[in-house]
Amino acid sequence: MSVESLIFEKGAPGRRCATMAAMDVPTEALDRMIPANMLRKQPAALPEVSEIEVVRHYTHLSQRNFGVDTGFYPLGSCTMKYNPKLNEDMAALPGFARLHPLQPDSSVQGAIQLVYELEQYLAEIAGMARVTLQPSAGAHGELTGLMLIKAYHEHQGQGHRNIVLIPDNAHGTNPASATLADYRTVEVKTDPGNGGIEMDHLKALLEANGTNIAAIMMTNPNTLGLFDSNVAEIAELVHEVGGQLYYDGANANAVLGITRPGDMGFDVVHFNLHKTCSTPHGGGGPGAGPIGVKEHLVPFLPGPLPAKGDNGYYWEDAGPQSIGKVRANNGNFGVLVRAYTYIRTYGPDGLLHVARSAILNANYLRQELSSDYEIAFPLMCQHEFVATAERQKAESGVTALDVAKRILDFGMYAPTIYFPLIVHEALMIEPTETETRETLDYFVSVMHQIAEESRTNPEIVKTAPHTTPVGRLDQALAARKPNLRWTPGQEVTHS
Amino acid sequence: MGYVPNTPEDQQAMLTRLGLSTLEDLLAPVPENVRLRRPLELPAALSEPDLKRLLNGMAANNQNLDNWISFLGAGNYDHAIPSVVPHLQKRSEFVTSYTPYQPEVSQGMLQAIYEFQTMICQVTGLDIANASLYDGSTAVVEAVFMAIGPGGRGEVVVSEGVDPQYRRVLRTYAHARGFSVKEVPTRNGVTSVEDLDAAMSPTTAAVVVQQPNFFGCIEDMTAIEPVAHRGKSIFITNITEPASLGILAPPADYGADIAVGEAMNLGNAISYGGPACGFIAARSKFMRLMPGRLVGQTVEEGGKKQTGYVLTLQTREQHIRRERATSNICTNQSLLAVGVAIYLAALGKQGFRELAELCLQKAHYAFRQITAIPGYAAAFSSPFFEEFAIRLQVSAQKLERHLEQSGIIGGYPLGKNYAGMEDCMLFCVTETRTKADIDLLVSALKEVQA
Numbered sequence: 001m002s003v004e005s006l007i008f009e010k011g012a013p014g015r016r017c018a019t020m021a022a023m024d025v026p027t028e029a030l031d032r033m034i035p036a037n038m039l040r041k042q043p044a045a046l047p048e049v050s051e052i053e054v055v056r057h058y059t060h061l062s063q064r065n066f067g068v069d070t071g072f073y074p075l076g077s078c079t080m081k082y083n084p085k086l087n088e089d090m091a092a093l094p095g096f097a098r099l100h101p102l103q104p105d106s107s108v109q110g111a112i113q114l115v116y117e118l119e120q121y122l123a124e125i126a127g128m129a130r131v132t133l134q135p136s137a138g139a140h141g142e143l144t145g146l147m148l149i150k151a152y153h154e155h156q157g158q159g160h161r162n163i164v165l166i167p168d169n170a171h172g173t174n175p176a177s178a179t180l181a182d183y184r185t186v187e188v189k190t191d192p193g194n195g196g197i198e199m200d201h202l203k204a205l206l207e208a209n210g211t212n213i214a215a216i217m218m219t220n221p222n223t224l225g226l227f228d229s230n231v232a233e234i235a236e237l238v239h240e241v242g243g244q245l246y247y248d249g250a251n252a253n254a255v256l257g258i259t260r261p262g263d264m265g266f267d268v269v270h271f272n273l274h275k276t277c278s279t280p281h282g283g284g285g286p287g288a289g290p291i292g293v294k295e296h297l298v299p300f301l302p303g304p305l306p307a308k309g310d311n312g313y314y315w316e317d318a319g320p321q322s323i324g325k326v327r328a329n330n331g332n333f334g335v336l337v338r339a340y341t342y343i344r345t346y347g348p349d350g351l352l353h354v355a356r357s358a359i360l361n362a363n364y365l366r367q368e369l370s371s372d373y374e375i376a377f378p379l380m381c382q383h384e385f386v387a388t389a390e391r392q393k394a395e396s397g398v399t400a401l402d403v404a405k406r407i408l409d410f411g412m413y414a415p416t417i418y419f420p421l422i423v424h425e426a427l428m429i430e431p432t433e434t435e436t437r438e439t440l441d442y443f444v445s446v447m448h449q450i451a452e453e454s455r456t457n458p459e460i461v462k463t464a465p466h467t468t469p470v471g472r473l474d475q476a477l478a479a480r481k482p483n484l485r486w487t488p489g490q491e492v493t494h495s
Numbered sequence: 496m497g498y499v500p501n502t503p504e505d506q507q508a509m510l511t512r513l514g515l516s517t518l519e520d521l522l523a524p525v526p527e528n529v530r531l532r533r534p535l536e537l538p539a540a541l542s543e544p545d546l547k548r549l550l551n552g553m554a555a556n557n558q559n560l561d562n563w564i565s566f567l568g569a570g571n572y573d574h575a576i577p578s579v580v581p582h583l584q585k586r587s588e589f590v591t592s593y594t595p596y597q598p599e600v601s602q603g604m605l606q607a608i609y610e611f612q613t614m615i616c617q618v619t620g621l622d623i624a625n626a627s628l629y630d631g632s633t634a635v636v637e638a639v640f641m642a643i644g645p646g647g648r649g650e651v652v653v654s655e656g657v658d659p660q661y662r663r664v665l666r667t668y669a670h671a672r673g674f675s676v677k678e679v680p681t682r683n684g685v686t687s688v689e690d691l692d693a694a695m696s697p698t699t700a701a702v703v704v705q706q707p708n709f710f711g712c713i714e715d716m717t718a719i720e721p722v723a724h725r726g727k728s729i730f731i732t733n734i735t736e737p738a739s740l741g742i743l744a745p746p747a748d749y750g751a752d753i754a755v756g757e758a759m760n761l762g763n764a765i766s767y768g769g770p771a772c773g774f775i776a777a778r779s780k781f782m783r784l785m786p787g788r789l790v791g792q793t794v795e796e797g798g799k800k801q802t803g804y805v806l807t808l809q810t811r812e813q814h815i816r817r818e819r820a821t822s823n824i825c826t827n828q829s830l831l832a833v834g835v836a837i838y839l840a841a842l843g844k845q846g847f848r849e850l851a852e853l854c855l856q857k858a859h860y861a862f863r864q865i866t867a868i869p870g871y872a873a874a875f876s877s878p879f880f881e882e883f884a885i886r887l888q889v890s891a892q893k894l895e896r897h898l899e900q901s902g903i904i905g906g907y908p909l910g911k912n913y914a915g916m917e918d919c920m921l922f923c924v925t926e927t928r929t930k931a932d933i934d935l936l937v938s939a940l941k942e943v944q945a
Contacts, residue, residue, distance in 0.1 A: 058833075
């Protein structure tokens with residue numbers, strides 16, 4: 001496939017696409033309305049293209065992009081499940097999509113009702129007292145949760161607590177969020193036996209730093225796809241020293257209806273609605289990262305929160321202890337409409353079936369791949385597991401990156417690679433519940449072929465992909481000579 | 496069931512491969528002491544037709560902007576969206592992909608974001624832009640973090656002309672991170688340069704001013720800039736209405752170091768305020784301090800050298816740098832950014848300017864008509880773009896109720912956020928309002944007076 005040139009290289013001076021509204025009011029001279037020094041001198045150098053050019057250009061770009069609708073997308077920890085079309089239609093209803101966020105409550109009763117009910121559903125799924133729907137993504141939820149924990153400690157006269165414990169297999173957002181909340185992070189080791197938190201290490205850290213521990217952030221099942229069966233004891237130990245427990249809900253697809261973060265002992269949890277509740281990932285977003293909290297943290301939640309009174313639904317302002325808002329308006333509402341539709345599609349039995357089916361698909365792949373690839377922790381997994389290319393690397397120098405690139409040649413996306421950081425040559429695989437057995441079997445056959453090729457013809461793997469719109473790209477050049485925008489006269493190489 | 500394709504028979508066969516007999520056997524790793532041994536208390540499952548009925552009913556219970564004539568702005572602006580934009584943006588290859596970790600099969604999203612980054616640079620005049628942030632308010636926060644630097648302290652000076660919600664968000668983050676925020680009052684609807692001057696100190700890390708500001712007024716940035724740059728202070732412009740850049744000077748022209756703001760209303764549904772689309776643009780010296788994803792152009796490895804696009808400078812980011820990352824952002828608002836790119840391509844060089852002029856002229860027509868009514872006075876005499884504050888002789892609530900009877904959603908009651916402005920309403924007129932809409936508003940306002 002040839003290169004699609006940039007939109008800036010297309011069109012011609014004077015060419016137009018959108019037609020503008022009529023100027024149906026009497027006009028005034030610009031210089032009577034805007035001071036000369038604040039007037040734009042040159043129009044922005046935006047494209048000058050016709051509608052057909054716009055349509056073909058972005059259609060071509062979409063054809064050069066791979067999504068869940070294109071094929072299997074086993075990107076670990078990202079829960080790339082099918083995104084129901086119904087949910088898209090519901091979010092696009094003018095009664096939801098055409099609302100101004102500052103309309104009076106009386107004029108948006110349906111919208112507030114939806115978020116009010118969604119809050120209740122998520123609180124029940126999480127085992128928490130209340131949920132704020134404000135955070136825009138998982139990392140935003142993490143930071144909000146840590147701010148709540150900080151506010152709580154300050155209120156308890158424990159504002160000196162400055163350490164957040166984070167397992168060495170945690171998502172990178174956990175330590176980054178802790179830093180933004182002005183916390184110091186201390187890493188907790190993984191138990192090489194069961195893949196959970198190493199209890200002796202945790203106990204030693206709690207003993208050494210107990211009075212300075214603000215919180216521990218955990219993902220359960222963790223990024224190895226393993227459920228930490230010590231979680232209740234961990235909660236007890238952390239609570240004993242006065243710390244709070246934060247649940248990173250990136251992997252919540254595995255626990256729906258089976259266990260609840262609140263019941264495990266967590267104080268705060270975030271959900272990634274774009275993962276667990278199937279709202280589309282949009283090429284990197286938007287998501288939504290609502291957080292649920294136990295009763296003692298409710299006074300600190302960002303406001304406003306949805307409420308129901310005699311005169312209908314309304315937004316209730318936060319109380320005096322609230323941390324304040326974490327973004328403008330009331331969250332990624334369009335995403336919330338999709339999540340609401342999703343939960344109502346499944347109901348309680350359906351959500352349990354989702355989780356169990358996701359776990360079955362992951363274990364099935366783990367089992368079927370285990371003859372060709374090392375499995376980092378060969379135990380019963382939850383919604384995902386980590387295979388490795390260690391064997392291939394030792395045999396023929398084929399790396400996890402090479403395997404990932406070769407998978408692309410077979411019309412599938414690649415697993416998450418080199419994560420978690422504690423596993424060498426990691427291939428983190430999450431099939432989700434929405435894949436058929438045949439798709440899983442096809443993936444297994446491809447992985448088997450790649451393992452074969454690694455032994456017999458490793459070059460084909462090392463130079464993959466071969467069938468994609470472009471081959472491997474020069475990442476080093478991109479970082480060494482950053483080109484982050486087009487400028488007129490810029491050379492674009494077409495082959 | 497639902498979107499789980501495998502039948503009980505499929506699943507039984509898979510369980511057999513695993514040497515298990517039931518789905519429950521898969522849950523052995525979850526200890527009994529944390530198991531939920533009851534069904535979740537949620538409403539029972541609904542079929543697609545039933546769900547459509549339910550949600551259509553809820554949606555019908557809202558007064559939407561297609562059926563009502565709205566004069567609400569206040570940081571969220573309703574602009575017409577050409578049909579090409581959603582048709583292209585909603586192509587499912589864009590919608591159902593994720594962060595382009597595998598660039599070979601993600602060139603479409605990467606190139607669209609590269610085009611978005613370029614267009615943000617074109618409208619702001621600045622050198623670089625990222626792939627999007629959550630919303631305008633968190634974009635202000637990220638810009639302030641860039642100014643303060645890693646682990647830094649210091650004070651941020653913010654004009655009261657900055658959207659009150661944004662200032663509230665900034666204070667939330669400031670408390671958690673440990674820096675202070677000083678607010679500077681406005682006079683006659685614009686930032687008081689005298690008070691800004693007095694607020695500056697050797698610890699001032701950044702100054703944030705909004706253009707046009709929350710009152711819709713146009714700040715004299717050339718008067719503000721030398722003060723905002725005093726010492727080592729970084730000058731940040733916040734733009735909640737980027738459509739204004741069709742006609743107003745771009746931030747680069749008046750010396751801003753960083754421009755941030757909200758771009759959702761350039762081509763994306765207003766959707767009750769979210770998903771939004773924060774943007775950030777800066778001078779190139781800030782490149783390695785930028786938060787979030789950056790798409791860069793490169794070439795293929797080996798001999799072919801065909802152009803391609805990748806996520807780049809990733810050593811700034813959380814998945815590599817962890818606790819030393821420039822930001823914690825991972826998931827952003829990419830699909831909205833694609834919408835913005837398609838919208839700006841559709842409007843183009845001429846259309847983008849015309850959009851701004853339509854908003855400007857229609858708002859000024861409305862302003863002249865309203866201020867000609869006895870009892871409705873301009874709150875300020877400063878120049879404005881498409882929003883203006885009016886002092887009322889009736890309460891904002893009473894006026895709101897009255898306008899509702901004419902199918903009109905009135906302006907924003909400024910008393911919610913500004914002491915001494917309890918009698919003021921902020922009206923917004925974009926290109927979506929016709930002369931007839933404006934005249935209807937004017938006659939409704941006259942009735943309240945009478």
